Amino acid sequence: MRIGSRPSSGFLSWTIEKRLDAPRRLQFAIPAFSLVAALVTGAVFLALMGVSPFEAYSAMFRAAFGDGYGISETLVKAIPLSMAAIAVMLCFTMLVYNIGAEGQIFMGAIASAAVVRYFPVDNAPAMLLTMAAAAGIAGGVWAAMAGYLRARWNVNEIISTLMLNYIAIHLMDYFVYGPWRDPASLGFPMTAPFPDAARLPLLFGTRIHMGLFAAVFLAILFLVLIRYTRWGYEIRVLGENPKAAGFAGINYVRNVILVMFISGAIAGIAGMCEVSGLQGRLQHGFSAGYGFTAIIVAWLSRLNPIAILFVSVLIGALLVGGETLQIVMRLPLSSTLILQGLILFFVLGGEIFRTYRIRFRREDA
Amino acid sequence: MEIIIPILAAAVRSGTPILYATLGEILTEKSGISNLGLEGIMLVGAFTGFSVSLSTGSPLIGLAGAFAAGVLMSAIHAFICITLKGNQVVSGLALTMFGTGASSLLGRSYIGVTIPGLAKLPIPVLSDIPYFGPILFNHDPLIYASWVLVGFLCWFLVSTRTGLNLRAAGDNPRAADAMGLSVSRIRYAATLIGGGIVALGGAYMSIAYNKMWAEAMTAGRGWIAVALVIFAIWNPGRAMLGAYLFGGVEAFQLRLQATGTSIPAPLLMMLPYITTILVLFIISVKKGRGLIFGAPASLGIPFFREERD
Numbered sequence: 001m002r003i004g005s006r007p008s009s010g011f012l013s014w015t016i017e018k019r020l021d022a023p024r025r026l027q028f029a030i031p032a033f034s035l036v037a038a039l040v041t042g043a044v045f046l047a048l049m050g051v052s053p054f055e056a057y058s059a060m061f062r063a064a065f066g067d068g069y070g071i072s073e074t075l076v077k078a079i080p081l082s083m084a085a086i087a088v089m090l091c092f093t094m095l096v097y098n099i100g101a102e103g104q105i106f107m108g109a110i111a112s113a114a115v116v117r118y119f120p121v122d123n124a125p126a127m128l129l130t131m132a133a134a135a136g137i138a139g140g141v142w143a144a145m146a147g148y149l150r151a152r153w154n155v156n157e158i159i160s161t162l163m164l165n166y167i168a169i170h171l172m173d174y175f176v177y178g179p180w181r182d183p184a185s186l187g188f189p190m191t192a193p194f195p196d197a198a199r200l201p202l203l204f205g206t207r208i209h210m211g212l213f214a215a216v217f218l219a220i221l222f223l224v225l226i227r228y229t230r231w232g233y234e235i236r237v238l239g240e241n242p243k244a245a246g247f248a249g250i251n252y253v254r255n256v257i258l259v260m261f262i263s264g265a266i267a268g269i270a271g272m273c274e275v276s277g278l279q280g281r282l283q284h285g286f287s288a289g290y291g292f293t294a295i296i297v298a299w300l301s302r303l304n305p306i307a308i309l310f311v312s313v314l315i316g317a318l319l320v321g322g323e324t325l326q327i328v329m330r331l332p333l334s335s336t337l338i339l340q341g342l343i344l345f346f347v348l349g350g351e352i353f354r355t356y357r358i359r360f361r362r363e364d365a
Numbered sequence: 366m367e368i369i370i371p372i373l374a375a376a377v378r379s380g381t382p383i384l385y386a387t388l389g390e391i392l393t394e395k396s397g398i399s400n401l402g403l404e405g406i407m408l409v410g411a412f413t414g415f416s417v418s419l420s421t422g423s424p425l426i427g428l429a430g431a432f433a434a435g436v437l438m439s440a441i442h443a444f445i446c447i448t449l450k451g452n453q454v455v456s457g458l459a460l461t462m463f464g465t466g467a468s469s470l471l472g473r474s475y476i477g478v479t480i481p482g483l484a485k486l487p488i489p490v491l492s493d494i495p496y497f498g499p500i501l502f503n504h505d506p507l508i509y510a511s512w513v514l515v516g517f518l519c520w521f522l523v524s525t526r527t528g529l530n531l532r533a534a535g536d537n538p539r540a541a542d543a544m545g546l547s548v549s550r551i552r553y554a555a556t557l558i559g560g561g562i563v564a565l566g567g568a569y570m571s572i573a574y575n576k577m578w579a580e581a582m583t584a585g586r587g588w589i590a591v592a593l594v595i596f597a598i599w600n601p602g603r604a605m606l607g608a609y610l611f612g613g614v615e616a617f618q619l620r621l622q623a624t625g626t627s628i629p630a631p632l633l634m635m636l637p638y639i640t641t642i643l644v645l646f647i648i649s650v651k652k653g654r655g656l657i658f659g660a661p662a663s664l665g666i667p668f669f670r671e672e673r674d
Contacts, residue, residue: 341463
């Protein structure tokens with residue numbers, strides 16, 4: 001089918017035609033191309049800022065993959081990223097835009113810190129399981145509220161989840177600046193350090209914590225759930241054709257609330273892993289925007305849970321590199337957001353090559 | 366009364382950035398394109414407006430620069446959503462990330478610098494009216510300009526041929542196409558100009574409201590504006606009401622903080638966001654009962670000219 005043609009001034013003209021089916025190789029080529037194109041565009045930005053892009057990128061690469069410490073830091077970032085991305089992926093699969101993973105991460109962290117503060121036990125497994133349960137419920141309920149409003153009252157979930165982000169972030173500030181502040185913290189907004197029983201065990205003597213296993217487990221679990229179960233089929237149908245899903249008797253309201261709850265619970269547990277595994281206390285600004293970056297990870301992975309694990313490592317490396325730029329080149333941390341935005345732009349733009357092909361034609365004058 | 370007047374005057378001032386952003390988005394959405402990148406566009410507008418005012422010494426040139434920056438930013442969105450027919454939600458998010466990052470990278474050397482900014486321009490006679498004078502007529506010119514813009518948009522969207530064409534592109538692009546209109550050209554124009562207006566809202570923050578630049582200084586106002594478009598049912602007049610309502614919440618909250626209330630600041634700072642959710646909820650319930658219409662029928666749906674529905 002022809003989708004518009006535009007004769008050019010010369011002899012060459014081009015048409016955009018719809019593809020009957022997308023070639024498989026493009027599924028990898030488009031995200032890979034997007035990453036490269038984003039890095040090249042980012043280089044132009046850096047050059048305009050008077051920073052040598054080559055120097056900046058090689059510093060970033062060395063920081064992220066150069067030595068054992070770099071690799072472990074990359075993985076440390078990939079853990080919350082992949083968990084949040086799985087959370088986001090689940091909602092995106094049924095075309096519910098949960099932009100609130102960041103707030104759900106915060107709620108999970110707050111809930112697990114509350115458990116440590118008010119119900120401490122000495123038994124590590126019991127302590128950690130209670131923390132995870134509290135984090136899951138807190139994040140889940142936070143997201144399910146938006147889910148309920150979306151499903152029952154048609155309230156735009158993009159806006160409600162975003163607003164809930166801001167509320168969660170202020171709620172955490174309330175606790176760490178107020179009642180939960182450690183008197184020994186010299187005025188820093190943070191809670192007292194968690195007791196050992198509330199710390200996730202670390203692996204290989206690095207800062208990598210048990211959350212790594214949780215992330216891999218969740219990826220496999222949701223791959224199976226989405227691909228091979230009736231429930232997974234239902235949410236895929238809801239995403240691809242809500243009308244058909246309605247005729248098939250698939251309950252939209254119940255599924256939206258449920259999926260949002262599960263999504264929020266995963267993000268909440270990611271928040272718990274972050275405070276329990278990595279930082280050992282709740283402190284102001286503990287999440288480096290993982291909930292937002294997760295959206296890029298999920299989109300680049302084309303909503304595939306296993307791909308999410310690998311893409312998380314790549315984007316984790318980008319974040320580690322960004323921190324190095326901040327320290328070495330004094331660039332603000334949020335400037336990695338430029339690269340993140342660019343990656344998304346290119347992925348979106350590249351999508352057209354999956355559904356359409358451009359055909360060039362020579363025309364005789 | 367003496368306490369309320371400064372709060373209401375502050376409500377008008379702090380509502381203005383949201384008002385510009387909401388008006389810009391209404392224009393864009395009426396053509397059928399939803400642009401969720403307001404937060405990013407506002408930040409780039411705030412930075413550009415500030416840096417240009419600082420280097421030229423003229424807030425007006427600063428505003429022009431911010432408008433141009435907003436047009437450029439939304440051109441990315443327009444290209445992805447109109448020409449490449451990409452996902453509008455994700456493109457808007459990408460625009461927000463990009464704008465947040467770009468503004469903080471470029472703005473790092475401007476932190477802590479202040480400018481004289483836009484001066485107040487009390488309107489003679491009117492500003493002397495008791496109560497109304499100080500609340501409405503003792504502001505900077507950008508506030509008066511926003512009222513003109515509200516009136517202009519009401520007239521433009523309802524009573525002009527171009528405005529009707531724009532709404533046709535947003536409600537029924539196929540019919541607009543059959544009428545011989547170029548849907549993509551209309552959508553491009555609405556997205557670019559809308560983006561420029563949104564950027565003015567950001568520039569208002571750095572040139573007239575705070576008179577300085579700070580990273581992420583819009584603090585979610587772009588997203589509140591997205592919600593206000595729904596609250597306003599795409600009506601510029603109601604957008605003004607909503608923006609001042611939010612300005613009022615913010616002014617009230619700041620006032621409480623300043624008077625040293627026992628309520629901790631972080632809890633007070635949640636107020637605008639909680640209000641946003643409540644407002645959206647109320648509007649959606651009303652809509653569900655069939656009391657409200659007005660969303661552009663083809664909002665967010667790409668238009669394929671050569672395809673059948």
